[in-house]
Amino acid sequence: MLEKNKKAVVAVALAALATSAGAQDGPVKVGFAADLTGACAALSEDGLNGAKIAAEEINAVGGILGRQVELIVRDTQTKPDEGAKVARDLITNDRIDVLTGVCSSAVMLAESAVSAELKVPFYAAIGSTQRANIELFQPYFWQVQANATMEAYAAAEYVAKKPEWEKISALGSDYEWGHTSVAAFTERLKELRPDIAFADPIYAKVGETAMAPYITATLAQQPDAVFAPLFGPSLGATLKQGQGFGFFQKTNLVTLMTVDTLQSQGASMPAANVYGIARAPFFALEQSPEVTAFIETYRAAYGEYPTDWAINAYDGLHFYAAVAEKAGTVEAEAIIAALPQVSFDGLREKGLTIRALDGQMNAPVYVGKAAKVEGYDFPILTEVEKFEGAPLMPAEDLILQAREAAR
């Protein structure tokens, strides 16, 4: 009798083992809940293209822990509630191992909350709000690019080195990113250059394209340079409309300038006095064999140069693969434990790591001068200065203080 029971238990245990082994044999599922339509569409598409190449490369050399990588792509429509819904569906129905793909900060925070609740790793490679690292940090989250505060700090470091700039204005998009960027930039620049005078910041509504009144109001402050956390249509409109007001004769513009912006500006880019902050400008990376091979593969596949978004999404998936290899499994707790132990050589640079306290990668920020150069049919950034990520990361005690204050 006893013997019989024993046999039954063994049989059940064996069956259980067999099913779990079955799951281990299937593909590693990467849930790509991306903002493929709506305001973030262009950036998200580039990110997806980069991730696809990374997945193919990983699969070509045997996958992650011997398992193939499968991208499961869903559209969030750049809506936070839709993003949360899609993330939840990917986790519960598709049983994904990791979640990524998001672009908009708002969608990113919504997906991060789902990742925390259902305990599935989640990383951001486009959206970069520092709130995900600081106030709203959760242990299953990391981001593989400099967050918005780090970018603003890099801009401040760059501006501080221009002794002839003594008065600074700010012209930003009127939402969280614009406001926190201006605050971080001002804070760091005040430390570096107490002599600089700051004018009252001016904010334009998100997506504004009639920038002329804002340009005029900014010029009325007579600044030596304008820090402008604007993006997309508002930025493009400022570059075009500013020329009619002598903006680029009277002052200098320091703004976000990723490869897609440089491409869409084309011949309309002002000839001088535009300084761009970038995350992964392909032309300014160290042209290692890996970088040139990626650029060629990308061009062959999509007929254009890779944007910052494509490069970071590519690096992001390769980094995840490295973490999973280190952990020896894709199980969530093991991934999170292995996360800070991995030193990763990406396209941007070698030795990229994640800080456990806030899930932030020590990713670099690039600042350079926009100019037309032989060999490209769009302007690029020249005299690019690379700011290492680590010194830009907010100090640990400041993060703890900010979290305490938010509570």
Add this chain to the structure above:
Amino acid sequence: MVLIQLVNGLMEGMTLFLIASGLTLIFGVTRIINFAHGSFYMLGAFLTYELVPLIAPGTLWGFFVAVAVSAAAVSALGVLFETTVLRRIYGKDGILQLIVTVALVLIIRDLVRMTWGANSVSVQMPDALMGALVAGNTYFPLFPIAIFAAGLTVVFAMIWVIYFTRAGILLRAGTDDRGMVALLGVNEKLIFTAVFAAGAFLAGLAGGLSAPYGEVNYLLDTTVIVSAFIVCVIGGLGNLYGALAGALVVGVTKAMGVMYFPRLSMVLIFLIMAAVLIARSMGRQGGPAR
């Protein structure tokens, strides 16, 4: 600076008027609120983007020809839409109009995205309109001044057509009393089609003219339609002069607001809109397109 800001406001107002005038014209006659008006604007901009390099890139005449051809093409599309779809729903429930015109918005948006992708494109500005008139340290940008002049020409052309031509008389009559016009043996359908063609033409024209000054992408449709509705609410839907006044008020208020109350510049416009709605409970319906 105040002067430049005033000019900025007037120039933005003129673009808004070009967009809103077509919307209000179509509503005045057909009583259809055409949500796809912003889509026509967007198509005008994308077609101009395609045509400028083909005709005579960089020249003034090449740009205006490209814009005119684009507007005509958009107008033709408008006629196709009016005769095949819209004609069937005149006088029907408002919700049906909403469904049909919003469906067109979604269809055009997806087609545009399939054709031109999700990234913004730039339209080359004519060389002659680049840069600015410089007086001392003050710059007056040439391009928006030229657009303002073009807009003014359109305003005068519209006034002439509406007041001094037979088509204008029929249009005004059609607005006042559709039934009577039909009883008098006028082909009412033709008036509707013509008005829709004109409205779509204006939208395409506005899109083409504004294209080099901003960013052209597949999200332009909704951006534009919202501003156009604000203008129409202030001016009264269906009222052409109201649209002109509304557009200039919105443009100037915004520009001055940015200068003096940067935190309130958007709120100011909505405050004016609310005030108009309270003062004139007819605001939404507006007067006839006289």
